[in-house]
Amino acid sequence: MDMSQYKALFLSESREYLRSIAEQVVALEQSPAERSAVDALFRGAHSLKGMAASMEYGDVVVVAHGMEDLMARVRDGALPFDAGVADLLLEGVDLIDALLDDVEQERPSTLPTGDYAQRLAIYTPARPKASREVQAEPEPTHPDAAAPPAAEAEKAKESAGEAGGTVRVKTELLDHLINLTGELVTNKQRLLNIGRELASPALDDAVSETAKLLRALHDEVMKVRLMPFEAISDRFQRSVRSVAKKSGKEIHFELTGREIGLDRGMLEQLVDPLNHILRNAVDHGIEESGERERAGKPARGTVWLAVTRDRDRIQITVRDDGRGMEPKAMIEAAIAKGVLSPEEGELLSPDQALMLSCIPGFSTAKEVTDISGRGVGMDAVNAAIQKLGGTLGIDSEPGRGTTITLRLPLTIAIIHALVVQIGQVKAAIPVNAVQRTVELSRGQIETMGKRQMFQLDGEPIPLLSLNRVLGLPLGRFPDGILPLFVTQAKGRRVGIVVDRLLGQHELFVKQLGRPLSKMAGVAGGATLGDGEIVAILDLAGLL
């Protein structure tokens, strides 16, 4: 029987099982007595084995069979669920994942599955000391945590499986639907323009009604694109576990909101930024056990990752109860590195000082580690979040910990943007990056050294020409009025001067393919109501 037609289904279902197994393993490490999770792990490995056997993928069968046997020993009480078992199971997940890649690419596998199966078969538990270490410290309880992590993961899995009357749809089809809806939004704008020219109340009514229907259609189509956060969350659990192990720290990791739906296109782009924030929290935020105890804290540090939704906004927070950040130390480090002058440093508020960590190359970590890199990360994180139309905020209290908050739109397909004229070119700036617009008379401009500034709410704001940044001829402003918008760059507010502010538009964002997708400072493109194409600027990448 030709099974190749079922390959895509096999791959997609197997990867779902792997994701679930990885989540259960990490959750079980924190609550080893959770019987339901032990059973779920056993069932996961068993199902994977069965599916692979029916497709005749022998290597996957060997690995899944070994995992199933190991879990059977845990389930029957012959083996405690210790760190060694967790390591072996996670190794198995990685191995099967690599085997699935081979299946997908239709290439023969050379992975040593036999050796892995043998190690599983002869595995004996670590000495009691090690197991006591895992279990000695009581789990920190959190008032919000209604169910233990393992049970929660199992519940999430079950509810996902319960969805009756569902159908698998190819992602390209969804993308096509979104594309068509976006084109309709653009066309609606065109009709509105024509309606204005014709001054026809009947046409205006019809367009207005169409706009309402379109909004409803857009909302429904976007819902289809949403995927639960749990589609990527297992990677974070594993990442935290791995960094904690490498740095020899005791960490309790809590994840809430795994069921919250996010735009499919956004999820993948959140993996690296969130991984970086979490690794920073464990590596630099959480102190060594001894230091924590001396400070009167529990020896085990806690990192929380929470996802919440408020109407059409998603909020993701990463919080740790570590050493926190000291704004004064951040300013001193920035001055020492030549990023700020002492005078500029004095102007920064504590919140602005914390945002200095998002400047390229800025790091106050005393030691460079191979875990969190060399302080080149937070600027990339900030840029990635801005590219998604979101914002990043940092809140920290020395000695108590740090909270990093990402605020994101529910969808990245349709945004509100400020359209500006610069030379012969129009460009759009997502409104999340625009704090306000100003029309400045030349008399309001002050010169401080080589810089031109203006005062806004008692704060001197430096001016920058978008024309100059983009290599376009500078504006002339014969009436003496400079239009500008205020944005945040490198931790402080900047006034970006343009030739004209053309107003706010609802834009359907289109990704630019090769070669323009490689261009820094451009987040995509969009078509205005009159058919004109504009670039959507990514100010974080541009400034």
Next chain:
Amino acid sequence: MTPQRLLLFSAARQLFAFNLQEVCEVMEPQQCYPFAGVPPHYLGLINFHGNLTALVDLASYLGLQSRPLPGKLLVIDTRLAHLALKVDAVGSILDAGSITGASSHDDPLTEALLETPQGSVRLIRLEALLSGLEQELQGSVPNDAKPGGT
């Protein structure tokens, strides 16, 4: 290996070819919108069936004398890129069997120099063209204008 079928075209009085499978459409010139911050051989963006597509003057990119002709637009397969090339004219589709000789060329952009009944033809290596355009864009980072310069 020479593709089975090639699309011949001309730019700056020279003959070029693409693997026919890499081109999805030949179009008349159409409304193009300027795009800031790109090198001068980018003529702007066009809307190709909903895809925002960069339009590049091929002759100018190759450092050849661009001719003031309306020309034609070669749209690259949208699965490979969102790129259209302005060329002077598009000729025939050439069967691999009609090629009488082939030699290598120093230019990394040229897959081979083909001898055909129409004359000597440079077969363009699309991947090299795309990589070259991308590297150029990565190199042309925006001006490092310090705040204050209005």
